[in-house]
Amino acid sequence: MRLLPIFLLLVTGAFAQQPVAAIVGDQPTLALYGRLSSWTSRLEPALAQMKTEEWVSKGASETYRQQAASAVVQLKAIAQDMAEMQRHPDTLEDGMKALFRVQTFHRTMNSVLAGLRKYQNPALADLIVAMEAEATPDLQSLEEHLLEVASQREREYAVVEREAQRCRGVLTREPLPTPRTPVRKSAQ
Numbered sequence: 001m002r003l004l005p006i007f008l009l010l011v012t013g014a015f016a017q018q019p020v021a022a023i024v025g026d027q028p029t030l031a032l033y034g035r036l037s038s039w040t041s042r043l044e045p046a047l048a049q050m051k052t053e054e055w056v057s058k059g060a061s062e063t064y065r066q067q068a069a070s071a072v073v074q075l076k077a078i079a080q081d082m083a084e085m086q087r088h089p090d091t092l093e094d095g096m097k098a099l100f101r102v103q104t105f106h107r108t109m110n111s112v113l114a115g116l117r118k119y120q121n122p123a124l125a126d127l128i129v130a131m132e133a134e135a136t137p138d139l140q141s142l143e144e145h146l147l148e149v150a151s152q153r154e155r156e157y158a159v160v161e162r163e164a165q166r167c168r169g170v171l172t173r174e175p176l177p178t179p180r181t182p183v184r185k186s187a188q
Contacts, residue, residue: 029089032141036102037082039135040075046128047072050112055119064115067108074105092153095146102139106132 052065081098088094109132116125 026089029145030086032138032145033082033086033089035138036135036142037079037086039131039138040079040082043128043131044072044075046124046131047075049121049124050116051120052115055115058119060115060119064112064119068112068115071105071108071112074101074108078102078105090149092146092149095142095149099139099142099146102135102142 047068050068052060052068055064056062078098078101081094081101084094085091085098109128113125113128116122116128
């Protein structure tokens, strides 16, 4: 227990020696999340123009309606994820969740767009594709940012692990305290 303060000082000193990337809360990253959030709000009215009930009445599969509804829900969740990432830009787990959600949205939309072209309006499908493409550079930047955060976390973990191993070594080399023998009072 008495070595805990020493361990904390050593670990803190090791972190001070490591150069830390300026990715936590930097303005370009916050702007990236803001752009992705506004992208969702621009895309939402276009999705609202899809009339999947009419598609089904024209012989389309009910699956299109379900996928379109899912895409709208995913898009709203992406907006929430991006707002959360603006508050906590260095949270790797939330960032990965947001990125996976965007990828799922795009896969779902690929199917929905086929139905939109066939059963409603090919021009609207093209508009949505163009709007989705607007986000491509920002999504690539998001991926790069998350890789950078993961790399930074990996480096931090390696430093902590090295220091923990070193401290374990120090503790195992320390001599064990000798047990005290109790002092007996003599009977008088």
